[in-house]
Structures are given as structure tokens and as C-alpha cells.
Amino acid sequence: MKHLLPRIEDLLQRNFSLYSDMEFNKEAAYIFKQHHNEVWMLTINEYLHFKSRNIKEFDWKKASVFNEKAVIQDVIQELQTSDVVVIIDGEEKIKGYINSAVLVSKVFESYQYLEAYFRTMIDTMDGSVSIVDEAGKTVVWTHGAERIFSIPKEEIIGNKMEEFFPKDMLLNKVTMDTGQSFRHKQHKPREDLFVMINSSPIFINDRIVGAVAAETDITSQVIMNQELMNASSKILQLQKEVSRLQLSHDSFQQIKGSSQLMKETISLSKKMSETSANILLLGETGVGKEVFAKAIHFYRGSSSPFIAVNCGAITPSLFESEFFGYEKGAFSGADVKGKKGKLELANGGTLFLDEIGDLPLDMQVKLLRVLQDKTYYRVGGTKQLTAGCRIIAATNKDLEAMVEANTFREDLYYRLNILSITIPPLRERKEDVMELLHQFIYEFSLLYHRTIKIVDPQVTSALLQYDWPGNVREMRNVIERLVLLSVEGTITIGALPPKLLQSTLLPTVNDDSLQDDLNDFEKNKIIEAIQTEEGNKQAAAKKLGISRATLYNKMKKLKIEL
Numbered sequence: 143m144k145h146l147l148p149r150i151e152d153l154l155q156r157n158f159s160l161y162s163d164m165e166f167n168k169e170a171a172y173i174f175k176q177h178h179n180e181v182w183m184l185t186i187n188e189y190l191h192f193k194s195r196n197i198k199e200f201d202w203k204k205a206s207v208f209n210e211k212a213v214i215q216d217v218i219q220e221l222q223t224s225d226v227v228v229i230i231d232g233e234e235k236i237k238g239y240i241n242s243a244v245l246v247s248k249v250f251e252s253y254q255y256l257e258a259y260f261r262t263m264i265d266t267m268d269g270s271v272s273i274v275d276e277a278g279k280t281v282v283w284t285h286g287a288e289r290i291f292s293i294p295k296e297e298i299i300g301n302k303m304e305e306f307f308p309k310d311m312l313l314n315k316v317t318m319d320t321g322q323s324f325r326h327k328q329h330k331p332r333e334d335l336f337v338m339i340n341s342s343p344i345f346i347n348d349r350i351v352g353a354v355a356a357e358t359d360i361t362s363q364v365i366m367n368q369e370l371m372n373a374s375s376k377i378l379q380l381q382k383e384v385s386r387l388q389l390s391h392d393s394f395q396q397i398k399g400s401s402q403l404m405k406e407t408i409s410l411s412k413k414m415s416e417t418s419a420n421i422l423l424l425g426e427t428g429v430g431k432e433v434f435a436k437a438i439h440f441y442r443g444s445s446s447p448f449i450a451v452n453c454g455a456i457t458p459s460l461f462e463s464e465f466f467g468y469e470k471g472a473f474s475g476a477d478v479k480g481k482k483g484k485l486e487l488a489n490g491g492t493l494f495l496d497e498i499g500d501l502p503l504d505m506q507v508k509l510l511r512v513l514q515d516k517t518y519y520r521v522g523g524t525k526q527l528t529a530g531c532r533i534i535a536a537t538n539k540d541l542e543a544m545v546e547a548n549t550f551r552e553d554l555y556y557r558l559n560i561l562s563i564t565i566p567p568l569r570e571r572k573e574d575v576m577e578l579l580h581q582f583i584y585e586f587s588l589l590y591h592r593t594i595k596i597v598d599p600q601v602t603s604a605l606l607q608y609d610w611p612g613n614v615r616e617m618r619n620v621i622e623r624l625v626l627l628s629v630e631g632t633i634t635i636g637a638l639p640p641k642l643l644q645s646t647l648l649p650t651v652n653d654d655s656l657q658d659d660l661n662d663f664e665k666n667k668i669i670e671a672i673q674t675e676e677g678n679k680q681a682a683a684k685k686l687g688i689s690r691a692t693l694y695n696k697m698k699k700l701k702i703e704l
């Protein structure tokens with residue numbers, strides 16, 4: 143690569159002779175006398191001039207010696223004070239020498255290549271690139287910069303940028319002063335112009351010698367985004383109209399997300415909808431388990447009931463009467479007419495048991511008995527009733543680990559887990575974020591009578607970068623907030639909740655060691671969890687509060703082999 147510093151090999155001169163040689167190299171410029179890795183030298187002229195002298199009388203000069211594997215920068219440094227540097231190989235054999243004249247010409251050649259590459263590269267880019275030196279003066283201003291900011295190169299080169307832009311807009315000044323890099327920061331230098339900026343400090347030997355800023359004109363994306371917002375809101379409106387007019391509609395249509403992961407999950411759920419077997423829905427909080435349960439139930443165009451029960455919210459004393467119902471006068475305080483239980487209400491349809499992992503053990507036994515026998519009695523009743531509903535259960539807990547820990551009955555687990563679907567967390571299907579964004583903006587703009595025309599690109603980039611621990615529910619809440627806090631139809635970055643702002647807009651710190659520390663910390667935590675759980679990855683993932691897939695990804699990334 144001609145634009146880089148030459149290698150030792152490229153600079154090596156071989157026209158030399160050893161004093162011990164029988165036959166001298168006719169082209170030799172130097173004579174070298176060697177003792178191990180110490181070398182003395184004479185120019186050929188000196189040698190020829192005093193050839194008749196005794197060896198000891200020659201004015202031998204001690205040469206600087208470097209190994210062929212030395213760093214070229216060290217050799218260049220040495221050539222600032224010595225004319226010649228002798229290069230030896232691993233066996234201390236002299237390979238040749240490097241002199242400053244050859245070095246200068248080779249380095250100049252590399253510089254010419256580098257300069258040509260650099261000039262052509264920056265002139266080929268559409269975006270703007272500018273560089274300021276230590277004194278804050280503009281030293282690079284590309285065609286792209288001229289076009290975007292309408293300032294000719296001749297005017298700005300050599301002058302301070304502050305003379306052309308308001309100080310608060312000058313990110314490269316902040317970068318110069320603080321050494322911080324910025325990524326994807328958006329600003330609006332003119333009414334009709336949106337740009338996205340990256341900036342980085344330029345270091346030489348740990349000293350900041352300038353700052354570079356690269357700006358991309360994103361005006362057309364912003365305008366396209368606005369048009370997309372309008373179009374998507376019209377499409378959503380039409381979809382709603384169409385599904386109202388259609389007699390049978392696809393109940394999965396309301397589940398937004400077209401990522402491959404989501405398509406696969408929906409297609410599996412549709413297949414399972416066609417059976418009447420019990421289904422277990424797994425996935426982190428807020429991923430949409432209840433939404434899937436409803437879509438599965440309604441997929442067959444069912445007009446039968448869908449009854450949801452939150453198992454975590456039922457108290458043990460009310461479990462039986464809630465589930466099985468009671469006869470009139472069954473207990474004091476009961477409805478005098480008696481009451482149907484959830485099982486009876488769901489007859490012919492679906493009983494959705496949400497948070498099944500929170501059902502206490504003694505209630506698990508009662509539920510299991512119904513699932514096995516398919517019959518039950520109302521509290522205080524003598525008539526045997528038949529349980530004629532499909533069960534869809536859901537949990538964000540690790541039931542397998544609970545079975546192992548004896549906090550969930552194994553037999554109930556197998557009864558419920560005839561078919562199971564895992565709904566992937568939002569961070570593993572970031573492609574769905576934009577679709578969900580449009581959906582929720584549409585929903586909340588209707589609800590709150592607020593028309594949203596513009597979403598600041600920085601907001602979308604923040605939404606895409608965030609990890610969404612609370613999944614779709616959290617995103618829905620954030621969008622509700624954004625719509626409520628919108629000003630004149632625009633959703634701005636300032637409306638984002640602090641945790642989204644923090645995780646996305648912090649400047650990129652130029653400190654690899656910080657990342658290394660974080661990686662080490664994470665690695666130790668993972669190893670510790672796996673060891674504590676005696677190698678059980680599922681249990682370790684649970685302990686760490688992440689999914690098993692995320693654990694495996696992290697182990698791969700951090701090269702943990704256990």
C-alpha cells in the first residue's frame with residue numbers, strides 16, 4: 143500500500159561490503175565491520191583513500207543497528223540524528239542499510255499517494271467534510287461542504303469557523319476542546335436544511351491536533367419521512383375500514399411487525415390456531431403474549447368467548463369461586479343468585495391464563511385436576527360440569543427452571559405445554575420498530591386529536607438504538623408520551639424520556655479501555671451466574687434477567703466457553 147509509511151524491506155540498500163569479504167562489492171558505498179550485533183562503518187571513499195593503512199588506523203564509526211523486524215517509526219526517529227542505520231536479521235547477519243536520502247524520497251512518494259487518495263476521496267463524497275486545526279482554523283473544506291453550506295472554499299480556508307457559524311452549532315469546536323466524538327447528531331443550519339453530523343478529534347501521539355466533522359444532508363430523508371408518515375396513517379385508516387367491511391378478517395392483522403422473526407412467530411401461531419390443543423405462550427414482559435392469545439382465539443372467526451384471568455392477581459381464597467363459580471348461598475357474602483366461574487364463562491371458547499407462573503402451588507393442583515378430568519363442580523354445587531374450553535397460558539417466567547426448583551408442578555407444565563410459542567423480544571427484531579412507531583402514532587393521534595406531521599430523525603434513531611427492556615408495551619407508552627408532548631405536529635428529541643436520551647445521545651467516548659472494562663465486568667457476571675447455576679444456561683439467563691438467546695449471543699461475543 144503505497145500511501146502508507148514504507149517498510150524496512152522497501153528502504154533497504156544492499157550495496158555494501160564486509161571488511162572480512164574476500165571479494166568486495168564493486169558498487170559498495172560502505173564497508174561494515176561486525177562483531178555480533180555491533181557494527182562499525184567506513185564510507186568506500188575513506189576506505190579506498192587509506193587502503194594501505196593498518197585496520198586499526200581506519201576511522202571506523204560505530205553504526206546504529208536495528209533488527210529487520212523493528213518498527214519503522216523507530217528507524218525514522220534514529221535517522222534524524224544518524225545518516226545511516228544498519229539492518230541485521232534474526233541471526234545478526236547484516237542485510238543492508240537505510241540512509242536518510244532514500245528514506246526522504248520514499249516517504250515523499252508515500253505522501254504523494256496519500257495526498258492524492260485523500261483529495262480525491264473528499265472531493266468524491268457528496269457529504270460535507272471539514273477539518274479545523276489546533277488553532278480552530280479551517281484547513282479542509284470539501285465540495286460537499288461548499289454545496290451544503292453555500293460557503294466557497296476560498297472564503298473559509300485559513301479562517302476560523304466561528305466567523306461563519308454560530309458557536310453553539312460548531313460541534314468540532316466541542317470535539318477539539320473536550321476530545322469527545324459525536325455520532326448522528328442532527329441540526330438545522332438553515333430553515334430548509336437538515337443535516338446529520340459525526341465529529342471526531344484528530345490525535346497525533348495522544349495530542350489533539352484538530353477535529354474533523356462530517357455532515358450528511360438528510361433534508362430529503364426528513365421530507366420523505368414526513369410523506370411516509372402521512373401515507374402510513376392513510377394506509378392504517380384504510381386497513382381499518384377494510385377489516386370492518388370484510389366479514390371474516392385475519393385476527394393476526396392487528397399484530398404489527400414484519401421482521402422475519404415475527405413472520406415466523408405469526409405463521410407458527412396460525413398453524414396452532416387450527417388445532418384445539420392447549421398452548422403455552424412464552425416471552426418477556428410486554429412482548430405481546432395477550433395480543434397473540436386473542437389473535438389465536440379469533441383466528442377461526444370464533445364468536446365464542448375469550449376469557450382472560452390474571453393468575454398473579456387471584457387470591458387463594460377466591461380461586462375456586464372465581465374459576466369454578468358458586469351456587470346461590472354457597473358462602474356468606476356471595477351473590478345470592480350464584481355466579482358462573484371463568485371456566486364456565488369460557489365454555490366453547492378460550493380461557494387465557496395470564497402470568498401462569500405466578501399461580502401458587504396449591505392452586506396449581508386444583509387447575510391440574512380440571513385439566514385431567516375435564517370436569518368440576520361449582521362451589522356448593524352438586525352438578526358435575528364439563529370444562530369445554532381451550533387453555534392458552536402465558537408467562538414471562540422460566541417454567542422449566544421453576545419445575546426444577548419445585549415451584550411449578552411438572553405434570554401441570556406438561557399439560558399446558560402441549561404446543562408452545564416464544565414471542566421474541568423487540569431488541570431482537572429492531573426492524574419492527576418503525577412499523578410499530580407508525581401504528582402507535584396513528585392510534586394516539588386519533589385518540590388525542592393531534593395530527594403528527596414530522597418526527598425528528600434523531601427521535602427515530604434513538605428509538606432504533608434503544609434496547610426496549612419493556613418491549614412493545616414500553617414502546618407504546620413512549621410513543622403516547624411523544625404524541626402528547628408534540629408541538630405543532632412535530633415530535634422532537636426533547637420529548638424523549640431521559641433513559642432513551644441517555645442511552646442514545648451520549649457522545650461516543652474515545653476510550654476503548656472503558657469498553658474493555660465493561661466487557662470484563664459482563665464476562666465475569668455471566669461466568670459467575672453459569673457457575674452458580676451449575677452450568678444450567680436457562681437458569682443462568684434467568685438469574686441475569688436476560689433471555690437464553692441473549693445469553694448465548696453474549697457468550698459468543700465475549701468468547702466465553704463453558
Ligand SMILES: Nc1ncnc2c1ncn2[C@@H]1O[C@H](COP(=O)(O)OP(=O)(O)OP(=O)(O)O)[C@@H](O)[C@H]1O
Pocket residue numbers: 396397398399425426427428429430431432433434496536537538614615618
Ligand atoms: N406486535 C404488536 N403489535 C401491536 N401492538 C402490540 C404488539 N405487541 C404488543 N403490543 C401492545 O403492547 C402492549 C403489551 O402487550 P401484551 O399485554 O400482549 O404483552 P404481554 O407479553 O402479555 O405482557 P405481560 O407479560 O406483561 O403480560 C399492549 O398494549 C399491546 O397492544
